Amino acid sequence: MSHKRLSLVVLSFSALGFMACPMNPPSEQAVPATRVVTGKAAASSCPANPAWLNSSALPGEVPSGETFCNFQQFMWQSLLALVQPTSGDPTRLQFETWMPSYGIFIKDGTPTAWGQEPPTSCPNNPPPPTGKKPRLYTGIIKQAGADQPLIDLKGEFVYYSMTVNQSAYAMLTDCQLYKAFCAGPLKPQNQGIDLIGKYPNLALPDTAVELKTSWMVLDEAGVASGLFYVVPGLIQHNGGTCRPVNLGLTGMHIVAKTPNFPAMIWATFEHRNNAPDCSNTTAAPPLGGAWNFYNPNCPGCTTNTYQPATPAQVCRMHPQGDSATGTFPDGNDCTANPSQFACQTKTREMLAQSSASITAINSSVQTLIQQAAPGVINKVWANYELVGNVWTSGGTVPPYLQAQSGSLSAANTSMESFVQNGVAAVTNPYSCFSCHNMQGPTAERNLPPVGLSHLFQEVQMPGGCENGSLPATCNPYLGNP
Numbered sequence: 001m002s003h004k005r006l007s008l009v010v011l012s013f014s015a016l017g018f019m020a021c022p023m024n025p026p027s028e029q030a031v032p033a034t035r036v037v038t039g040k041a042a043a044s045s046c047p048a049n050p051a052w053l054n055s056s057a058l059p060g061e062v063p064s065g066e067t068f069c070n071f072q073q074f075m076w077q078s079l080l081a082l083v084q085p086t087s088g089d090p091t092r093l094q095f096e097t098w099m100p101s102y103g104i105f106i107k108d109g110t111p112t113a114w115g116q117e118p119p120t121s122c123p124n125n126p127p128p129p130t131g132k133k134p135r136l137y138t139g140i141i142k143q144a145g146a147d148q149p150l151i152d153l154k155g156e157f158v159y160y161s162m163t164v165n166q167s168a169y170a171m172l173t174d175c176q177l178y179k180a181f182c183a184g185p186l187k188p189q190n191q192g193i194d195l196i197g198k199y200p201n202l203a204l205p206d207t208a209v210e211l212k213t214s215w216m217v218l219d220e221a222g223v224a225s226g227l228f229y230v231v232p233g234l235i236q237h238n239g240g241t242c243r244p245v246n247l248g249l250t251g252m253h254i255v256a257k258t259p260n261f262p263a264m265i266w267a268t269f270e271h272r273n274n275a276p277d278c279s280n281t282t283a284a285p286p287l288g289g290a291w292n293f294y295n296p297n298c299p300g301c302t303t304n305t306y307q308p309a310t311p312a313q314v315c316r317m318h319p320q321g322d323s324a325t326g327t328f329p330d331g332n333d334c335t336a337n338p339s340q341f342a343c344q345t346k347t348r349e350m351l352a353q354s355s356a357s358i359t360a361i362n363s364s365v366q367t368l369i370q371q372a373a374p375g376v377i378n379k380v381w382a383n384y385e386l387v388g389n390v391w392t393s394g395g396t397v398p399p400y401l402q403a404q405s406g407s408l409s410a411a412n413t414s415m416e417s418f419v420q421n422g423v424a425a426v427t428n429p430y431s432c433f434s435c436h437n438m439q440g441p442t443a444e445r446n447l448p449p450v451g452l453s454h455l456f457q458e459v460q461m462p463g464g465c466e467n468g469s470l471p472a473t474c475n476p477y478l479g480n481p
Contacts, residue, residue, distance in 0.1 A: 045069065046360035048368050052077045053377045056084040056094055060207065061258045062265070068357040071406060075267035075389055076365050078254055082211070083229075083381055095211055098163035105178050105458035114169055144454070145435065146418040148306040153295055155311060156217040158250065158414060159235075162455065168208035175202070175474035177456065179464025182471075185441055186456035193465050195448055196440055199478055202448035202470075203262060210255040210453060214414040215247035216292060222248060227273065227287055229380050249384075250274055250292060251414040255432075255453075262449055263399040266432040267389040268412040275413040278303065278315035278327040287383055293413060306418050314413050317420040320355035321388035321407020323429035324348045329421045332428070341401065342408060342429050354406045358386050387412065390431045398438040398446055407431060450477075 046069035058081045063070045082095040103118030104111045112118040140160040141149045150158040164172070176182040184192030195202060215231070223230055228248030235243045250271045257264045273285040274292045281303075285291050293314040295301065301313040317327035323342035324334055334343035341347055362385045369382040388410025396403035408429035411420040422430030436454065438446045465471070470478075 046072055046357045046364060048073065048076055048361060048364040050368055050372075052080040052365075053368060053372055054084065056081050056086075058082075058209065058256075061260055066260075068354050068406070069361065071265065071389055071391060072357045072361040072386060074256075074265065075254060075386060076361055078209075078256060078267075079252070079269060079384075079386075080365075080377070080381070082254075083378070095163065095213075098165050098211065099169045101162040101164075101455060101458050104164070104169065104172055105455070105460055107460045111173050111178055114166055143415060143417060143419075145416060146306060148418060150214075150293070150314075150414060150417050151309070151311050152216050152293060153290070153311045154217070154219070159215045159217075159247065160415070161213050161215070162458075163211045163213075164455070165207070165209040167205045168210060171205055171208065171450075171474075171477050172455070175470050175477060176464050177450075178459060179461050180459050181462070181466070182464040183456050183459045185447060186451050187459045188457065190459065193468050193470070196445050199470060200446075200448050202450045202474075202478055204257050204264075204450055204453065205477065206257055206259045206262075208257045210253075210455065212253040212415065213249060214251040214412070216250050216414075218246045218248045222246070225289060226380065227289065227383055228271065229378070251412045252384075253412065253415065253432075261391055261395050263392045263395065263397045263433075264452060265389065265391045266410065266436070268387055268410055268415070269384050270387045270412055270414060272383055272385050275314045275316050277319050278317050281315055293417070304418055304420060312417060314417045316387075316411075316413055318407075318409035318411070319387075320358045321390065321410035321431065322351045322355045323409040324351050326409075327421070329425040329428055332426075340428070347408075350405060351408060354389070358389065358407070362386055388431070390433060392433075397449055399433040399436070399452075401429070401433075404429075404431070404433055 055077075059074050059077050062074050083093050086092050086094055086097055097115075099112065099114060100118060140162070141157045143150055143160075152158060172178060177186065180187065180190055181192040183190060184195040186195065215233075217235070218228060218230065222228065223246045228250075231247050231249075233245055233247050235245050248271075251274070252269045254267045254269070255264050256267075271292060273287045273289065275294045276283045276285075276291060281294065281296065293312055294303075295311070295313060298313060303313045303315050304317065306312065315327075319326055324347065328336075332340070334340070334348075337343065342351070366382040366385070369377055369379055372379070388407035390404055390406040390408065390410045392399045392403045393405045394403070401408075408431055409420070410431040413420075420430070421428055422434055427434065436452045438449065438451050440447045440451070
């Protein structure tokens with residue numbers, strides 16, 4: 001199967017994402033990481049289902065038993081469903097039909113209707129190389145949390161887009177949460193109706209899914225390598241001339257809400273050549289060629305620290321999101337401080353099991369894809385891997401640390417490059433839940449569960465909910481979380 005192509009238009013303004021709170025770039029000190037043994041034994045411990053390779057059905061719930069493997073299977077099945085061709089347009093994948101954030105959070109008027117294309121930029125410029133109408137417009141070049149861009153080794157920015165599925169779109173529009181007064185405290189520093197007092201259980205529907213993707217500019221050799229899922233697009237900065245480019249997918253966050261997990265399940269996938277582990281920067285890229293965001297011929301370069309107008313030097317601080325191994329803030333590892341939460345025996349055992357299941361499911365899926373018959377699935381998806389997955393035990397809301405399970409230091413090197421260890425490099429564990437924590441305007445007041453999403457930082461339209469209440473169409477989303 002040839003690479004499916006999608007047109008993308010990208011411009012630059014502020015950042016938004018699944019980890020979005022102010023913090024400083026981390027310092028780091030590497031310690032040897034404990035790596036899980038891979039191979040047939042590991043793969044057999046968390047197998048993928050061959051039926052996932054050509055099924056567009058998203059899983060609705062984690063299977064009963066809720067083992068670590070169940071959660072990793074849930075997310076790999078989700079990714080494989082999202083990359084299936086659509087029935088109406090085989091050139092477009094399922095996730096490419098979802099509504100981008102700029103189609104919802106508009107300055108005035110009405111959000112784009114589901115199934116229609118939002119307005120795009122560059123109307124007077126030549127179309128992308130395929131001649132297709134641009135599909136997406138996004139202004140996001142800065143990473144969440146750090147509020148800094150990731151610059152690749154060729155000096156190009158990495159670009160980000162956010163989309164939601166139909167049930168999430170319906171909730172956002174039915175509740176008019178794209179209007180500032182309706183969104184209230186969901187948008188930081190915003191004034192609006194008292195969602196905390198009046199609607200403490202306002203939540204996304206149980207079938208809601210949010211995606212965030214990251215893309216790097218590819219030259220002709222990068223496209224010809226066949227290593228990336230590729231889309232053609234247009235890049236424009238500060239109202240300048242649009243530049244046609246090809247973009248390669250480097251990462252994807254999948255955040256899924258289910259009946260049993262109201263705090264949602266937060267997984268992240270990466271291109272396998274993104275970056276080496278910080279504890280083994282001499283490792284060769286697993287797919288051959290070069291690392292996407294690490295230059296081994298720059299021994300004096302500082303890793304995981306943003307430097308303006310300079311290609312970043314990125315390595316992975318906690319493989320599989322294991323907080324007890326890898327690279328620690330200020331060298332404060334389990335030898336130096338064995339009493340910290342990540343180093344306690346019960347936590348370390350949990351993290352080790354989570355990491356083993358991630359390694360196993362990656363091996364199983366990649367083998368299935370590589371061995372699949374021609375036309376079953378685009379084999380480029382074997383070049384991606386699950387690198388972290390975190391949730392709360394028993395569906396606990398809010399997601400406080402002791403209730404979290406899975407990858408307690410989950411981070412994506414193409415999306416959280418500079419905040420892998422959290423605020424001021426002194427917080428470990430640190431994952432999506434560190435920012436997506438329902439924290440309200442004060443420490444004593446939690447946002448309603450919908451506040452776990454940070455999409456509302458995109459709210460632009462003033463007004464709404466002038467009578468002090470959400471519209472009646474929002475009633476289905478006001479029940480218990």
